[in-house]
Amino acid sequence: GQAEALSKWLVTDHPVRSQQGGLATFLLRSRPPLLAGRGFLAFLLLCAQLTFAQTLPTPVAWTFAGPSGSNDRIISFAVDPRNESVIYAATPGGIWKTQDAGATWTAVFESQSSMAVCSIAIDPQLSDVIYAGTGDDQSPRPAQGVVRSTDGGRTWTAVQRITDRPVCTLAIDPTSPAPIFAGSEEGLFLSTDAASTWSKVLKVPVPSVA
Numbered sequence: 001g002q003a004e005a006l007s008k009w010l011v012t013d014h015p016v017r018s019q020q021g022g023l024a025t026f027l028l029r030s031r032p033p034l035l036a037g038r039g040f041l042a043f044l045l046l047c048a049q050l051t052f053a054q055t056l057p058t059p060v061a062w063t064f065a066g067p068s069g070s071n072d073r074i075i076s077f078a079v080d081p082r083n084e085s086v087i088y089a090a091t092p093g094g095i096w097k098t099q100d101a102g103a104t105w106t107a108v109f110e111s112q113s114s115m116a117v118c119s120i121a122i123d124p125q126l127s128d129v130i131y132a133g134t135g136d137d138q139s140p141r142p143a144q145g146v147v148r149s150t151d152g153g154r155t156w157t158a159v160q161r162i163t164d165r166p167v168c169t170l171a172i173d174p175t176s177p178a179p180i181f182a183g184s185e186e187g188l189f190l191s192t193d194a195a196s197t198w199s200k201v202l203k204v205p206v207p208s209v210a
Contacts, residue, residue, distance in 0.1 A: 065102035067091070075137065075168070078120045080127045088153065090117040092136045097153050108153035114141075121170035121180075128152045131195055133182055135166025146170070146182055146195045162189050162198045171209035181209045 067089060080086035085101040094109035095117050109115060109132070119133035128151055135144040142164040147156045162182065169183030182189045182198065183206030189198045 066098070067096035067105035067107075075117070076119045078122045078130070080122060081124055082127045086127075086152075088120050088122070088130060090120040090132060092116045092139070095120065095132060095153060108149075109156065112147065112156060112158070116141075116166075118166040118168040119170040119182075121172050123172060124174045129194075131170055131172070131180060132156075133167030133170050133184075135168070135184075137166050137168050140164075140166050144184070146180075146191075146198075148195050159195045160198055162200075163187070169206055169209050183207065183209055 074089045074091055076090040078088045080088075083099075085099060087098050087102065088108075089096045089098075089105070092115070094107055094112070094115040096105045097108045098105045109117065114134055116134060116136040116139070117132045118135045118137055121131045123129035123131075128149075130149045130153055132147050132149075133144070134147060135141065143161045144163050144165065144167050145159060145161040146167060147158050149156045163184040163186045165184040165186050167182050167184050169181070171181045171183075173179045178192050178194075180191045180195055182191070185205040187200050187204060188202035188206040188209070190201045191198045
C-alpha cells in the first residue's frame with residue numbers, strides 16, 4: 001500500500017541524511033509520493049520514528065580501570081590538582097593510588113591497623129599532603145578520625161580520634177589550607193593545625209561540606 005511505497009522511497013531510494021533544516025525540510029524538498037488517509041498517518045508515524053532514531057545519544061562504553069582486589073566499592077576519590085593522572089581512591093579496604101590515570105593501581109594504606117577509609121582530600125597547595133577520614137559508612141565502628149600523609153601516601157600518621165562514627169566528609173579551604181573540616185553523623189569538626197587537634201563546631205549530622 002501507500003505506507004509500504006513511502007517506506008521504500010524514504011529508506012531505500014532516498015535515505016535520510018543530516019540535512020540543514022531537519023527531516024521535515026528534507027521531505028518537503030524531496031517531494032515524496034502523495035498520501036491520503038491511513039497512508040498519511042503511517043507517513044507521520046514513520047517520520048517520528050526516524051527523527052527519534054536520529055536523536056538517540058551514542059552509547060557510552062565503559063572499561064574497568066581498577067583498583068582490582070577484594071574491595072567491593074569506592075567510597076570517595078581525589079585528584080591531584082597538579083597532575084590529573086594521579087588519583088587516590090578511598091575504599092573499605094584502604095587507599096589505592098594511580099599515577100597513570102587509572103591504568104594501574106597501588107595500595108598505599110596497608111600499614112594501618114584499620115584499613116577502612118570513608119573520605120579523602122588533597123591539600124590544594126601542597127598536593128603531596130593528603131588527609132583521609134577513617135571508617136566505613138556501611139559498617140561503622142567507634143574511635144574514628146583523620147590520618148595524614150605528607151609524602152603522597154607512602155607513609156601515614158594517625159592523629160586524634162574525634163568521633164565514634166565514620167568520617168565520610170573532608171574539606172580543605174582552597175584559598176587557605178589551614179582550616180580542615182571533617183564531618184560525621186556526630187557533627188562537624190574543625191582543625192587549624194594540619195589535623196593534629198580538632199574541635200567540634202556543630203553537633204548535628206554532617207553528610208557533606210560544600
